[in-house]
Amino acid sequence: MTRHEIIFQIKKKKSFLCIGLDTDIEKIPQHLLELEDPIFEFNKQIIDATKDLCVAYKPNIAFYESRGFKGWESLQKTLAYIPNDIFTIADAKRGDIGNTSKMYARAFFENMSFDSVTVAPYMGSDSVTPFLKFKDKWAIVLALTSNKGGLDFQKIEDKYGKKLFEQVLETSKQWGSDENMMYVVGATRAEELLEIRAIVPNHFLLVPGVGAQGGSLKDVAKYGLNSDCGLLVNSSRGIIYTGNDVDFAQKAGIEAKKLQQEMAVILSEAGL
């Protein structure tokens, strides 16, 4: 999917919501477990209930991989079920030497037909560039993550006071463009979006961690929005696990709608 199409969908749906499909067999409603493929059934109903409210779905690959063949089958079926006008993100955090990253790119872009893959930057350029060689496909590089361990290395400063995540942004943005690269930026530190926007004003940012807990979406938009929107804000558990009964998808739809409506206001106020 092209940048142009992503922006078109954001404006059309008045939403920059990404829904994370972290589908866990231990967390989905009991009644689905009797079905042949409970994981796919869960995703299918979530997609039916939310597809008009979001512009991206982000399956968390670990949750499928941990179930072996069955998991990969559920993932393939989910991917096939997602409407073509919705951006798909394989949240896989891959990254290896060149010839190996090329294989991962093939896995997600050719064998499956994801639009994008999340990629870890530790191994540098040749771990990321193989993902940039596919037409209309994207690498979404980890810059700043909001987990506890994100502090261990990402904010280490060099002798000029430049933090590691800033180095990652500055160096890696030269490998591609805002037409084939995005960045993962943790949402618990909304002010840092200012620093990030100073380095990558045009790139789309994938912001995880804005959920039912709410509150930070406005801050994220305040500091992160650019003239093309430039944001995909993800919620996973805050949407998909709102309910735990036969009406789980309906409840997920209600949560997604709340976020979409907030986003519509934000976009409107920004003249988008």
Add this chain to the structure above:
Amino acid sequence: MTRHEIIFQIKKKKSFLCIGLDTDIEKIPQHLLELEDPIFEFNKQIIDATKDLCVAYKPNIAFYESRGFKGWESLQKTLAYIPNDIFTIADAKRGDIGNTSKMYARAFFENMSFDSVTVAPYMGSDSVTPFLKFKDKWAIVLALTSNKGGLDFQKIEDKYGKKLFEQVLETSKQWGSDENMMYVVGATRAEELLEIRAIVPNHFLLVPGVGAQGGSLKDVAKYGLNSDCGLLVNSSRGIIYTGNDVDFAQKAGIEAKKLQQEMAVILSEAGL
């Protein structure tokens, strides 16, 4: 597999060789392509020809993942075929937030039965520690990699002159012990093993990139060997793609034997 067992096998086989199963359908001998599972057939014959010469096999997960279901099936069969007294490494370079890393750990340790997984450190403690919670299983953390892009970030110095890979070693060694953690250390910079050994004297190091090109094994041993050996030296393409005809496995065996014999001399000289 325990540290004790790994050391026992190294002494018994007079080898610290790890063979990388980077099995690529485009590189294996033509005659295998007629078989039902060419990737597994290739691996099977390589294992038959080398199992007495190495102490570890390291399937490169990307090569299997890129082939979808078929690839995962080839991987499962390969893993089942590897003798129990040989250490297995899922070269997967995974790493994500805690609950997701836990899923990856399950994928490789429970769904499959690998002894270890390679893990990327960028997301910090909670991306690695879930791999340390499984008895007799190992996380092998990327420290210094020998690919071109390894220079992009891993050697950035902080204001005290400490390089990122040194920070990764110092911080991460506190998350586990030399009984459940190893480190990936690129072999093109053998002298840097001195710096690394100053930080992690006891941990096993997985050293990739010593192959048919040869020459550096002695240097790696000179700077990296400790009193328990403490090294697993990997060769992938330099062994498995030596031949490209019906005798490919025999030729792989000859290359493996050369490395094993060099290792036997090194171990003997070190009194191991």
